[in-house]
Amino acid sequence: MDSSVTSTTSTELTATDAAPLIPGPATPYQGDIARYWDGEARPVNLRLGDVDGLYHHHYGIGEVDHSSLGDTEDSESEKKLIAELHRLESAQADVLLGHLGDIGRDDTLVDAGCGRGGSMVMAHQRFGCKVEGVTLSAKQADFANRRAHELRIQDHVRARVCNMLSTPFETGQAAASWNNESSMYVDLQDLFAEHSRILKVGGRYVTITGCWNPRYGQPSKWVSQINAHFECNIHSRREYLRAMADNRLVPQAVVDLTPATLPYWELRATSSLVTGIEDAFINSYKDGSFQYLLIAADRV
Numbered sequence: 350m351d352s353s354v355t356s357t358t359s360t361e362l363t364a365t366d367a368a369p370l371i372p373g374p375a376t377p378y379q380g381d382i383a384r385y386w387d388g389e390a391r392p393v394n395l396r397l398g399d400v401d402g403l404y405h406h407h408y409g410i411g412e413v414d415h416s417s418l419g420d421t422e423d424s425e426s427e428k429k430l431i432a433e434l435h436r437l438e439s440a441q442a443d444v445l446l447g448h449l450g451d452i453g454r455d456d457t458l459v460d461a462g463c464g465r466g467g468s469m470v471m472a473h474q475r476f477g478c479k480v481e482g483v484t485l486s487a488k489q490a491d492f493a494n495r496r497a498h499e500l501r502i503q504d505h506v507r508a509r510v511c512n513m514l515s516t517p518f519e520t521g522q523a524a525a526s527w528n529n530e531s532s533m534y535v536d537l538q539d540l541f542a543e544h545s546r547i548l549k550v551g552g553r554y555v556t557i558t559g560c561w562n563p564r565y566g567q568p569s570k571w572v573s574q575i576n577a578h579f580e581c582n583i584h585s586r587r588e589y590l591r592a593m594a595d596n597r598l599v600p601q602a603v604v605d606l607t608p609a610t611l612p613y614w615e616l617r618a619t620s621s622l623v624t625g626i627e628d629a630f631i632n633s634y635k636d637g638s639f640q641y642l643l644i645a646a647d648r649v
């Protein structure tokens with residue numbers, strides 16, 4: 350499924366009718382990121398998504414339900430472990446959506462860096478509203494739109510190939526917007542300026558992100574390893590708060606999800622679907638150099 354590497358170039362992203370063509374990546378870096386996600390087909394993402402059709406590219410939170418895993422190693426063990434990892438990833442999205450505030454059916458939400466669209470589907474199922482997503486990857490946008498069609502929610506859930514720093518949304522159009530593990534690919538001042546523009550006054554912005562901890566001093570070797578693995582640039586916690594303050598986004602909740610995500614990583618490290626990045630997350634969360642953070646902010 351979806352395993353081929355795209356043949357498009359950085360300047361000519363293609364899209365289907367469902368994912369209308371928007372001008373290509375603004376920078377060569379964005380072209381690299383578009384190619385990265387166009388070519389991504391890791392079993393740890395596809396097999397988890399196959400559990401119930403919600404395809405996530407983010408990590409999990411919450412206690413592991415050991416009773417769901419069974420006591421003995423048998424042919425079903427791996428299936429149970431995959432289902433449990435997926436449950437924890439969906440729980441993460443649930444927590445993010447729970448911080449969006451009161452959302453009505455007539456509202457529009459924006460998912461910046463929407464991936465294959467799992468969070469968008471969950472948002473629509475929860476609020477009944479429109480959800481607009483943007484991703485640099487034409488493959489991801491097509492995938493998300495295909496899922497929306499299969500679920501017959503294509504009138505409410507739509508992904509587009511688009512740079513989240515320059516979106517087609519009207520000023521003040523969004524009741525709420527979010528980045529779920531997608532803010533480490535962009536400059537935060539530019540990102541929050543765009544969220545601030547598209548959010549209505551009184552609207553809510555939420556991010557769940559990995560950030561380096563200023564108390565550690567500088568990005569640790571584990572943080573550098575995660576950056577290299579995903580071609581991203583993890584920001585510090587301080588940078589998030591400063592860039593929000595500069596762009597009329599006032600934190601209403603800052604939640605350290607690090608203790609809540611460790612069980613997910615420790616379980617994932619025992620699975621056959623490991624990708625090799627598990628130790629970097631576990632070690633950096635444990636030595637305090639890296640944090641898994643939720644920030645919910647009011648647009649004032």
Ligand SMILES: C[S@@+](CC[C@H](N)C(=O)[O-])C[C@H]1O[C@@H](n2cnc3c(N)ncnc32)[C@H](O)[C@@H]1O
Nearest residue numbers: 405406407462463464484485512513529531534
């Ligand atoms: C780790 S995935 C997260 C996907 C999704 N938020 C989720 O939780 O499943 C990162 C996403 O950010 C997107 N992204 C990175 N830079 C972007 C940019 N400048 N504009 C739009 N999307 C971007 C990628 O295309 C990818 O979909």
Ligand SMILES: CC(C)=CCC/C(C)=C/COP(=O)(O)OP(=O)(O)O
Nearest residue numbers: 391393394405406407530558559579
């Ligand atoms: C918290 C941080 C720093 C996240 C970096 C962004 C990222 C790649 C998220 C997970 O994507 P994925 O679900 O495709 O990754 P994996 O294949 O490892 O599950």
Ligand SMILES: [Mg+2]
Nearest residue numbers: 393394406407
């Ligand atoms: Mg994943």
